[in-house]
Amino acid sequence: MAGERLAKGLKELADERVDHRFKALPPDAEGLTVGELAAQRRNLFRDGFTTPVLALSAESVEHNLAVMEAYADRHGLAFAPHGKTCMAPQLFARQLARGAWGITAAVPHQARVYRAYGIQRIFLANEIVDAAALRWLARELDTDPDFRLICYVDSLRGIELMDTTLREAGATRPVDVVIELGAGEGARTGVRTEAECRELADAIAGVDTLRLVGIAGYEGEVPDATPKRVAAWLRRLVALTVELDKAGRFADLDRIVISAGGSAWFDTVAEVFAELPELSAPALKLLRSGAYVSHDDGQYRRVTPFNRIPEEGDLQAAFRLWAQVVSRPTPQQAFLNAGKRDAPHDLDLPRADVVRSGRDGTLRPAAGVSVTGLSDQHIWLATESATALEVGDWVGLGLSHPCTTFDKWQLIPLVEADGTVVDFVRTFF
Numbered sequence: 001m002a003g004e005r006l007a008k009g010l011k012e013l014a015d016e017r018v019d020h021r022f023k024a025l026p027p028d029a030e031g032l033t034v035g036e037l038a039a040q041r042r043n044l045f046r047d048g049f050t051t052p053v054l055a056l057s058a059e060s061v062e063h064n065l066a067v068m069e070a071y072a073d074r075h076g077l078a079f080a081p082h083g084k085t086c087m088a089p090q091l092f093a094r095q096l097a098r099g100a101w102g103i104t105a106a107v108p109h110q111a112r113v114y115r116a117y118g119i120q121r122i123f124l125a126n127e128i129v130d131a132a133a134l135r136w137l138a139r140e141l142d143t144d145p146d147f148r149l150i151c152y153v154d155s156l157r158g159i160e161l162m163d164t165t166l167r168e169a170g171a172t173r174p175v176d177v178v179i180e181l182g183a184g185e186g187a188r189t190g191v192r193t194e195a196e197c198r199e200l201a202d203a204i205a206g207v208d209t210l211r212l213v214g215i216a217g218y219e220g221e222v223p224d225a226t227p228k229r230v231a232a233w234l235r236r237l238v239a240l241t242v243e244l245d246k247a248g249r250f251a252d253l254d255r256i257v258i259s260a261g262g263s264a265w266f267d268t269v270a271e272v273f274a275e276l277p278e279l280s281a282p283a284l285k286l287l288r289s290g291a292y293v294s295h296d297d298g299q300y301r302r303v304t305p306f307n308r309i310p311e312e313g314d315l316q317a318a319f320r321l322w323a324q325v326v327s328r329p330t331p332q333q334a335f336l337n338a339g340k341r342d343a344p345h346d347l348d349l350p351r352a353d354v355v356r357s358g359r360d361g362t363l364r365p366a367a368g369v370s371v372t373g374l375s376d377q378h379i380w381l382a383t384e385s386a387t388a389l390e391v392g393d394w395v396g397l398g399l400s401h402p403c404t405t406f407d408k409w410q411l412i413p414l415v416e417a418d419g420t421v422v423d424f425v426r427t428f429f
């Protein structure tokens with residue numbers, strides 16, 4: 001049933017019309033369906049795409065999906081990749097086909113997108129305190145007995161808001177919740193102390209609308225993170241899970257949830273979660289990495305755990321943004337026709353990697369070409385020599401931060417190494 005909904009949703013995406021809504025797609029493809037355009041197997045550089053155009057490497061995405069599936073399997077981790085990174089049902093389908101337990105969301109709207117595509121297990125890594133969203137959730141749980149959503153609780157007021165609204169909405173099943181332990185003093189959400197966690201567990205036990213199923217947090221927010229600090233915080237998460245289990249807080253569960261893990265510390269998560277002793281029910285050790293799916297050429301290249309454990313695998317940067325030189329006002333300056341609208345800039349500036357000649361399509365390294373700034377619609381380049389670039393050349397840029405790359409593009413060409421566009425990835429932000 002859910003599988004059918006996903007298959008139907010993916011078919012609808014393939015049947016969507018290509019038109020002006022989607023940046024960079026060939027003007028002469030207007031009116032074709034996305035599926036028809038993909039079947040033409042056009043070349044990204046020669047067959048009518050307009051610049052700037054973001055390319056997602058088909059081979060690298062496949063590689064990254066396989067690597068993280070294998071990593072999670074090898075370490076006995078269940079996987080709920082964070083879907084906020086890509087918000088792309090086609091990629092969710094591939095993550096689920098590779099054994100993912102479910103998909104993580106940050107906010108109710110994302111969960112609504114997932115439900116529209118029949119995602120049956122959602123881990124929502126936040127409190128839900130929005131009454132309209134809670135009413136929606138109560139309806140979803142009521143109408144689909146196989147749907148499961150787990151969300152955070154980190155305050156008494158949050159519990160009160162959830163309970164009141166769910167009761168008013170006539171919720172027929174309790175919402176599964178995990179208590180969020182904050183990642184230390186000065187960290188983001190999550191209660192700061194174990195004592196507060198106990199207090200929340202008591203409050204949850206006192207309402208019929210919520211069911212406590214485990215403990216969670218996000219090690220990516222450990223202040224001044226080092227492997228030691230991250231491991232120490234994860235050990236608190238494990239100890240708390242053990243303590244609450246001993247206290248009978250997880251009675252009558254099929255699985256006790258313990259969840260952490262983005263794309264920067266999954267090695268430490270695997271190591272510390274392996275220390276979890278046997279509980280009163282089997283543990284669901286849920287990893288939530290999201291950025292791994294495209295990886296990047298900046299922040300995640302620097303922080304990936306595979307730098308520490310190369311023997312366990314590697315990830316490949318899957319994005320390349322192609323933009324064209326539209327102005328060369330001085331020998332030291334050039335301007336590309338992509339800007340903040342097209343490229344992430346919250347962590348690092350894009351990096352000029354390769355130049356594709358506007359005359360004959362030959363490729364050369366972007367030697368002596370550096371990005372110095374971004375305007376809304378321009379990338380500022382400094383060039384060491386007058387011959388480094390000319391108007392009409394294409395520049396291939398490496399990017400930093402998958403989340404703020406995906407969200408700038410609604411339909412992203414999936415491109416093989418030789419430039420053949422084999423599909424288009426639809427995003428919902």
Ligand SMILES: Cc1ncc(COP(=O)(O)O)c(C=O)c1O
Nearest residue numbers: 082125218262263288289290291
């Ligand atoms: C709560 C939570 N879990 C998981 C993730 C996924 O981490 P990453 O983006 O490093 O893959 C994030 C990312 O911000 C997050 O906030």
